[in-house]
Amino acid sequence: MKPTILLSLLLIVLQVHNGYGAKDSVQERIASSIDDFALKFSKLITSRQGGGKNIFFSPMSISMAFSMIGMGAKSNTEKQIYKGLGLDKIDTSMIHKGFQEFLKVLTSSNHQGMVNMGNGLYLAKGIKIATRYNKDLQNFYKSEIFAVNFKDNVVAEKQINEFVKANTKGKIREVVRGLDPNTMMVLVNYIYFKDEWEYPFVPQNTKKGDFFVDDKTTVKVNMMKKTGYFRHVRDESLSCWVIELPYKGGAVAWFVLPDKGKLEKVEDGLKGETLSKWRKSLETGTQFYLSIPKLSMATSYDLKDLLPGLGISEVFTPNADLTGITGGGNKIPIFPPVQASHKAFLDINESGTEAAAATFMSSKVGAAPGPPPVPLVFDRPYFFFLMASVDGPMLFMGKTVNPAHP
Template identity: 40%
Template sequence: MMKATLPLCLLVATLHLTVHSLTQTDHHNDEPKATDSKEQHPYEGDPLESCKRIVPSNTNFAFRFYRQATTQEPGKNIFFSPVSISTAFALLALGSRATSQAQVLEGLAFNLTDTQEEEIHNSFHHRLLLLTRPGSQVQLSMGNTLFIDKHLKPLQTFLKDIKKLYKGKVISSNFQNATEAKKDINDHIKNKTHGNINQIVKDLDQNTLMVIVNYIYFKAYWENPFNLKGTRKDYFHVNAKTSVEVKMMTRDGFYKTYSDRKLSCEVVQIPYKGDVAALFILPRQGKMKQLEDALTKDTVSKWEKSLERRRMEVHIPKLSISGTYDLKKMLMNLGVTDVFSDRADLSAITGKPQVMVSKAAHKALLKIHENGTEAAAVTSTDFLPHSVPPVLKFNRPFLLLIVDQYTQSILFMGKIVNPTEK
């Protein structure tokens, strides 16, 4: 028997920072004054309350990013981690000043008249602590590493803040030797993602002086595994013309479900062990666009409030998909332009103004498997003989949200158009 493999989501976002024109007159050489506000206690207040303050913005950002992804790759699978991308850019905001900083935070869907920068960083900090809390049955590790050229000295205040707020670490790297620097970065990520992502950086610009890498590693087991014996070959209808053969997992059991008549879609929540659940959303044939246009945080919270437990036979394809994104392009479309240009002000990182982000990349990977045992079949005795439950087959394009219930954060979001696409 093949051992059931684990569902796994994994993602990496990298930001390359390069220097632009070091010939500029260096008028920022004196270290910026450390703001006293950061020296207050970043741990004060209820972590959950603090963390929930950024959830609405993060949810909005997730859907903004999703729309960018569908526009750029219509008809393709989509998979990314809004939590991971927003954390990487919030950390970048910590090192930014003036317009550069405002653009990054507004690009992350924050309203800066309502929310202070310090409060945003505090909330990210608390969420990081809660998502990686000990004792959770979900394995979720998340972190941020800044590789910085050995000739550039980051400011002490910045080092202290990224460590305190973002569990960030700084690694001094020799960017004069691009091959060596690239190996350092790739080895670090390979190690942090348990060997699942081997190469995040393919090439480095010779002017690169700084690379920010954010990673998230997620592994969880279904609360009620799918029985391996129930997995059968079936067809998945990619579109009106194309069908592909998939391994379809099946389980007859009690699920929290909701039928949204207005948006012509079925919503099923499938919990993992621990505080994380996957929301599978199946629109009726031809209704995907209507569903995507209606994606807002209100729609999702309406679904979550309307879920009702009932017996159902659910069919879901076994799948392994990944998404790779050019964040620079996507965030520029969301109005974050200065940090990627010679107007960048990232002086809070090194005290020098002439550093910009030259490249930002993001990679996410998802595996959905039974992770059950063959012996689990015995438990279905609680159903009456001859009673037949309604059947729901995810055999055409559907959406997927993986949500941390405790903090209400969307960890991953995706659209499965073709489960067999590598």
């Protein structure tokens, strides 16, 4: 039985152009901003690709990578980046310290779940970056920095791909291909998450079932099933259920099921304050009979196309001011990213041992018979969130429209 695996990868390429523990208020504000950004970005994707496709991405990955770019940006370019990320109300020095703390906590050996999160910066040989930027990149973002010969693009591609392959446990083997020999910088941000459910599903209970993509489309999928007492919220104002499933390492997954015909209502109502309200309203005491599809999907997004919709546009134009990266010391200027892509991979399955499942599914000793479990069947489009902890930052967000589509 395989554990749940979630993986995110952000790749930004810049070219030469001719001519937890105790969280402080700053961390909480950054986490809240990541929530807001995630919900806005998800709606933007839906508006561009239509409502009939799955969505999956890491707002943490995108926010962190562009915060790194923002650290080397100046004037309006910098302002647009942090405003688009929802971080413009926080002092930039505190933003970098906040991400530093997230990296420290999430990748700590004390963190029980498997989280591998980091950054890699590849510089063309002979190109130097500002001493301050170099130091801050390594200090705040644990970025590894490499000198490569992009003129020999085959060798450069292999070096970058091997780095990504090693840090994503082989899940992404080729992130760059046909790299332009004039490339000046490549920035890679990755998040790899792997953990087991605290109370696994029993594989023998997984059965084929119908999933209603829309009024005209029904697909057969493997539905994982179990009965238990889950933390939950019934949001009558948005007409949806929220079910929380914990992982052994402390992370939690939220599955949000809109009532029939209420998908758009829920999507329109998803805001940062909505998630905050749900966090405060989660309760126990109700037994559910839960059915959730097994799921595997891979997504890819062109951020140069999407992020201008959130106000981050100048960084992708010749007007971008990225002089903080070089400190003005290079004769060859750094031009804006010619490629900014985000890739994510998701695999949700039963994950766990039969013994643990049996313990969870057993009744309370000596308890009087209670009401029958409330059936909650995720047989129609739903939303998915993965939080670093019950009150931690959002690592991933997804919208499952058709679980039979990879």
